[in-house]
Amino acid sequence: MTIGTRFGVALLLCMACHLLAQAQLPQLKINDKEDPQVYLSHLCVDVKIAGNIAITTMEMTFRNKHNRILEGELIFPMPEGISVSRYALDINGQMREAVPVEKEKATQVFEEIEHQRVDPGLLERVEGNNFRTRIYPLPPNGARTIIIAFEEELKFTGKQALRYHLPLDHKKPIDHFKMELSVLQSALQPQLEEEPDGDLQFKEWNHNYTASLNKENFTPEHSLTITIPKSPDNTEAMMQESGGNYYFLVNCFPQKNSRPKARVNETTILWDASLSGLNRNTKKELELLGAYIAHNDNLVVHLAVLNNTFRKAGTFTIRQGNWSELRKAIEQLNYDGGTNYSRIDLPASDEYLFFTDGLSSLSDQEMKLPARPVYTVTSAPRSDFANLQYIAQKTGGVFVNLEALKPAEAEKLLTQQSLQFLGIKNNRQVSETYPSLPQPVLNNFSVAGIVTEPKATITLQFGYGNTVTTEKTVSLDYSKQQAGKVNLARVWAQKKLGELDVQYEQNKEMITFLGKRFSIVTRNTSLIVLETVNDYVRYEIEPPAELRPQYDRLIKQQLAQRQSREQVTLANALAQLNTLVTWWNRNFMAQAKPRPEKKNKPANADTSVMSVSVRTQNMEGVAAEAIPPPAQEKLEEVIVVGMGTQRRRDIAGSTATVSAPQLQENKQFSAEALQGRVAGVTADDSRAKRSSIQYQYNFTAPRIVKDEEVREAPDNRHDGDGSRQIMSTINVKQWTPDRTYLQALAKEKAGNRYKAYLAIRQEYLYTPTFYYDVANFFFREQDTLTALQILTNMAEIDLENHELYKLLGFKLREAGAYEEAVTVFRKVLQWRPQEPHSYRDYGLALADAGRYQQALDTLYTALKRDYSESMAGMYEGIEEIIVTEINQLISLHRKKLNLSGIDPKLIHAMPTDIRVVLNWNKSDTDMDLWVTDPNQETCYYSHKETLIGGRISDDFTDGYGPEQFLLKKAIKGKYQVKVNYYGDQQIKISGPTTVLAEIFTHYADGRQERKLITLQMEKSDEKGGILVGEFEFGKVSGKELPVAARAGKD
Known part of the structure; x- marks a missing residue:
């Protein structure tokens, strides 16, 4: 149960960005703060320019003065059309060149080798035209050196010259700084518009121009800007x-050459107001919009605003270029929430201006395109240029990149026909x-x-x-x-890749092929460095030239011994199923300890139900929040969801009664009607046959989700008006809002809390826990729209951070935002298809959204996938959990499923009275699921079976779990669910480990009920584990009544 210590480092690098006045050299940060003990010690820059092609090579040495190992990460945006083509890392004192490999494989190999504490290096492209390199280890009191090179086509300036710009501003001295410049075969002498210290000068020989600089303990105060004059019409x-x-x-x-563009009468402005909008230069964007309006003079403008939702923000009539009201409306927008292009629903207009970075964090990048031209505009270095180009090209518009264009050039694209x-x-x-x-x-x-x-x-x-x-x-x-x-072949390949990338899905195989052939980092290909030839052989990655002879000899031996993992994985699944079936068929006769009977009215009959009440308790070290019921559930009859009868005074509040006709008349109704003030609901005797009911999430008490079957209560539970109640909820420990910012929000009046949140946010802008906590706060305050907006900020914090997205996906599932959860987990699957959890998480989200066939196919793929040997070994035993979930889907939805692709030997119905599953979002984390039954016997990793038949799955000491508890026949009494958290030693932007607990009763038997609970783990001195929740499974007197909220009825 030990975990290796590893500390994360964020290295933020903005380099080679055209006209980026604020860009600078690498800045090393640890836990989002600069650390003087980790710094850039050596920098060597080599620039070669031939024609309009510039090749920039940067050799950087980072020194670590700490006494512990660090993991390094650099994220740097590249301008439109530029890609990294060289990467090298020092191995045993010698620079080793990286080789191209599929991105999925590169990520898997890097992380596996990283666990062995040896020297891998990885350079990959993340969303947009952004690149990330990961280096491990940065040795204590040592240094690591990397080389990164990229090629770019230089753009013409208004001075009839090509312009090259490299940001070099640096706040601290660099121990050794070296620069070499070459401009080859230039008819005219290049000019230095800006250079680091004033000593740099070009020397000419046979139309070749060179310059060099060599400094010790040097602080570069200026960037490098070169202009190369060109003859007109040359x-x-x-x-x-x-x-x-x-x-x-x-x-x-x-x-x-250009000609005037016809004026328009009606325009729609779509303004991306998601959190990432804070990275855009809105001053530039507003200046461009002002020039556009001045050109058209009189027009009608529709303003639409996009973040995790889409809303129409008003129509403005512009007269004689006066757009002050429109400008004011845009300037008052708050940049908050994720980005969801799938929500866009544009009104009719002559043309559209879309101000965005092109990154849709909550949906696929594609949007529903109108029939009229869309002009896409970005001012952010971290943008998806290809997507913006695609939207413009597809509609007959133009892509305007304010990062690369001067204001007059950008204005011309909107007002002139080029x-x-x-x-x-x-x-x-x-x-x-x-x-x-x-x-x-x-x-x-x-x-x-x-x-x-x-x-x-x-x-x-x-x-x-x-x-x-x-x-x-x-x-x-x-x-x-x-x-x-x-290398013109590579320049040609980059141009082809730029065009293919505009329609990525249709061209991804060719993108992979070109990336590997020409050693270019793409969405599908990365550059990787490994330490030994045995590493290249083990993962079947062709090494650099100096290792090739040894690799060729060794790889022949490995290929002869290789065996496909697919059959092995399915065989493991069958073995796990057989073990489960053997357990399920056993007869456990132990009885629960007797419990004191509560006096109540006499019963006519006994009916088995789940009985739960809500209690609030202080919770140290954990943030747990019960979230609203699912947004869409298929209900045959709405009978009862309640916290208990009104006679139970340990719960404050009342229970509302909803009649079937009211349900028929209102397709949407608030939780005040659905759940009362304390999450209670009753229904009268009439039967409302409905295919679905859409919940709103307003609530005032901790949320009790009952999303599966509810049984009617016995006659003695009737209220005076003839409606009925039963007990059917789960006790969840009430989270105590002890953080300072939550206390500050609680003191504000309801109408002022969102404004207060925005003010507080400045201090926690890139802290996921802050958004998690504040979203929970607004959920409890019945402001679900605001809660979801705040929650989805997590998707904007970091690029392709699967741990953050898993956290967000857990919370979205708990909140019943199933479609959003589907998209979030689909992105995780795209980024990390090498892990079985990616398929499982996506499959479960699909099932929540009612896409049962897709869910089944995805879960089955998780069992068939050809995982690496180490990955299969790390998660051996996960097949038990996935097989259980496949059979649950088949049991509940067989009529809607095509089972022809499923191995019949894997199908076996195994309903259980209780099932509890524990999932978590971070690798290298160890935690255990503990379930205590009414006999006070605890089932956990070292006590895997209980007397009454409780069973725990295999223990995962690292990775993401999951762990599963099953009980075929539950006895009457209280069950308690705990997490024993051993901690993790990672310090990452994604924050503390988050768990998702799934608690089921009557699992897969047609009467299934479920509760999802997310908690963020923090170190706790609480003995015996951290309480997640507790529930009572027992007998209630009375006549059994028909099913409500039945999950398994097709």
């Missing part, structure tokens, strides 16, 4: 031979030219392709719409235009 070409064909790159500088590149005139010698689709021409323009001969002539075509108005002929001659040190 054309440059470079060629490279490869495999009998010739790659070419043509760069031209056509005379500026000259477009339309393609290359038919030529049999030419193939695969990119761009292959029409592109606006701003200042300079480049096209790459392949020709079959060393000499060729190509004709570029330009125009407006689909009409060619200008042609430009270019002569290619390999003998005179050799590219030298520029």
Whole structure:
């Protein structure tokens, strides 16, 4: 039960971003704070520029003066069209080049080797055009060196020159700083607009220009900016031979051409007001919007606002360019919540302006597109440029990147019809030219392709719409235009990838192929460095050249011994099922200790139900919150959900009665009607046959979710009006809001609490626990819309952070926001398909959302997947949990399922009176599920069976669990669920470990009831584990009544 100590480090790097005034060199942070003991000690920058291609190589050494091992992470945004193409890491004092591998495999290999405490390095692309490198270990009182290189096409400036910019501002001295600059074969001398210290000067030799700088203990106070003058209307070409064909790159500088764009009468502005909007330059965006309105002068503007929801925020009539009211409305927006493109529902307009970073954290990136042009605008370095380009291209609009364009250039794209590149005139010698689709021409323009001969002539075509108005002929001659040190094949591949990435889903296989072939980091490919040749052999990753001979010899031996894991995984599942069936068929005769009888009215009959009451208790070290019932449940009859009869005075509040006609008339009704002031509800004798009821989440007491079957109460539970009640809830420990910010919110008046939250948020902007706590606060205050908005901020905090998304998904499931949970867990599956939990979490979310076939197929895939040997070993035993859930789905929804793809040997109905499952969101965490029965016997990892038949699944000492408790036949009395938390030694942005407890009664027998509870774990001195909840399973006198909220009835 021990866990290796590991400390996380956040290295935030903004580099090579065009025109980024505030960008600077790597800044090392630990726990979101700068640490002077971990710093950048050496920096060597090498820049080579040939034609319009710049190759930047940065060698960085980070020194760790702490006495403990650290894990390093750098996240850096890249401008549009740029990708990292080289990565190297020091291994035993020597730099080792990374090799390309599928992203899924790279992540899996890195994390497995990291557990062995050896030296892997990983560079991957995360959402948008953002890159992340992870290094382990940063040794105590030691250093690690990495090399990162990238290629970019330089853009033309208004000064008739190409411009190169590299941010170098740094607040602290660098022990050793070195810079080498080369501008190759330039007809005109390049100029240094900005340089680090004033000593840098170019020297010329045969039209090649070089400059260098070498400093000790140097603090660079300025960035590097180079301009390379070009002659107007000039054309440059470079060629490279490869495999009998010739790659070419043509760069031209056509005379500026545009024509006025027709004015519009009606425009819709869609403004992304999610949390990530704080990273946008809204001043630039408002300036651009002002120029657009000034051009159109008089028009009607519809304002729509997007975050985790979509809302129409008003219509504004602009007269003579006066848009003060519209501007005020935009400036008063609060940037809060996740981003959900699937909610967008645009009104009719002549055209649309969409201000966003292109990242939809709560849905897929695609949105429902209108028939009219959409102009996408971003001002954020961390943007999904490909998605924004796709939206604009698909609708006939234009993508405006305010990070790369000057204000006048951006304004021109919205108010002028720009000259477009339309393609290359038919030529049999030419193939695969990119761009292959029409592109606006701003200042300079480049096209790459392949020709079959060393000499060729190509004709570029330009125009407006689909009409060619200008042609430009270019002569290619390999003998005179050799590219030298520029890898044109890679430049060509990057242009092709940029076009393929616009429609990623359709092109992902080709994206993977090109990324691996040309060693480019893409959505699907990463660059990885491993320590030994045996690591490359073990994971079947082709190593760099110096290890290749040894690898080729060893890999032959491994391939001869390799065995597919798929059959092994299914065999394990069958073995686990057989063990379960053997347990299920046993007869356990132990009886519970007698419990004192409560005096009550005599009964006519006995009916087995789950009886629970709500009590509030102080809870040290844990934040637990009971959340509202599911948003959509299929109900045959609504009978009773309650905290008990009104005679039970240990619960404050009342019980509301809802008649069937009222349910028929109101498709949506508030929880005040549904649950009363204390989550109670009754129904009269009439039967409301409904396929679904939509709940609203208002509530004033801790939420008791009863989302499956409810049995009617016996006659002696009738109220005076003939309606009936039964006891059917679960006791949850009441969370004590002891954090300072929660106490501050509690003191505010209800109408002022959201405003107070925004003020407090500044101190906790990137702290997940803050959003978790505050969302729970608003849930308890009956403000569910605000609670969900605050909760979904977690999706905006970090890019592709699966632990954060699992936390968010747990909470969304608990809140009944099932569609949002489906999307969240689908993203986790896309990021981490190497783990069985990703399939399981997604499958369970699909089942919650009523997509039973998809759920079944996904859960079955979890059993069939060919996992790595170490992954299969780490989670051996998870098959028991997944097999149980597959059979539950089949038992409850067989009529709706196609079972032809399921191995019949895996199907076996095993209903149980009680099932409890414990899940958690972070790897390298050890915790145990404890369930204590009415006999005071506790079932846990070292006492796996109880006298009455309770059974616990295998213990997972790391990873994400889950652990499962089953009891086929429950005895009367109280059951208690606890978590024994051993802790984790990770310090990560995702915060403390979060658990999701799933408590079922009458599991899979057609009368199933369920309660979901999330808790954030903190160290506790509480002996005997942390209490999650407790419930009573017993007998209630009276006649059995029909089923309500029946999950298993199709």
